[in-house]
Amino acid sequence: MPAYRAVVFDFFGTLTRAVQRGPQHAEIARSLGADPDAVTGVLDRTFRARARGRYGSAEATLRWVIEQAGGRPREAQVRAGVPARVNALRADTRLRADAVTVLTALRRRGLATAVVSDCTHELPAFLPQLPVAPLLDAAIYSVRLGVCKPDPAIYLAACDELDLLPSECLYIGDGGSNELTGAAAVGMTPVRLAAPDLIHHLVYDADTNFAGHTVRSLTEVITLIDHSHLHPTPMPTP
Incomplete structure (x- = not known):
């Protein structure tokens, strides 16, 4: 046994x-009105906090990340961005x-x-x-x-x-x-x-x-x- x-x-x-981040992540950042490099920086330095759910729901977290990177996304943009991020992570996997x-x-x-x-x-x-x-x-x-x-x-x-x-x-x-x-x-x-x-x-x-x-x-x-x-x-x- x-x-x-x-x-x-x-x-x-x-x-x-x-795993490496693919091009979809930059497209998501631009669609939400933020610089892709700035978003990448936020994602990298906040991974552990985000992985603990510190910033709330998927929508709340995405909004927070984009705002930290200088964007001011509308609610409809954030709602569309959540499934886009799921697709992007799945494409990386x-x-x-x-x-x-x-x-x-x-x-x-x-x-x-x-x-x-x-x-x-x-x-x-x-x-x-x-x-x-x-x-x-x-x-x-x-x-x-x-x-x-x-x-x-x-x-x-x-x-x-x-x-x-x-x-x-x-x-x-x-x-x-x-x-x-x-x-x-x-x-x-x-x-x-x-x-x-x-x-x-x-x-x-x-x-x-x-x-x-x-x-x-x-x-x-x-x-x-x-x-x-x-x-x-x-x-x-x-």
Whole structure:
């Protein structure tokens, strides 16, 4: 039997290939009367606050971002901008070629699967339409929970949904948001995905000090499960 009963995945950069903002984001900024570079600057420096839902609904958040960038959008423009942002984020998102195959293989082995993502309002709007959605037993979104990784609450929320202990969960992530050390801190076994394309990934707060297990592809996770001799990653000495 596998040593683990569930595999918990990060989403962006883990179940997906590296993410960069595409041209639709600049078009949205211009349509709302703001300079695209100014909007990009606001988006970058406020990601964690937006991912915690600090600025309210999707419409309220978009309005706030545009106003911070010098725009004064009308209500109708903001309403149109929200689905445009969902479409833009979805266009930026390409599932890894082996994502569906790996999730299917895990479930066939009797393991539960989950996603834990630091994300803004857009991901909950489009993830349910992706091919991976039916293969996930739980999806934890920071924007709905109100906390980001590495806060213990976001990992424990996944455990609660799965009705499992953290020690029964393998955690797979590219290392953004200090997610790997955060997973280890609650008792999960973290594994870094170090796929070659991630050199181009848009990442915040990279987990640069992580020295635990590493795989180069999602498919290697199946090998880890089938030959599981993994042990919890020790936390660094303060």
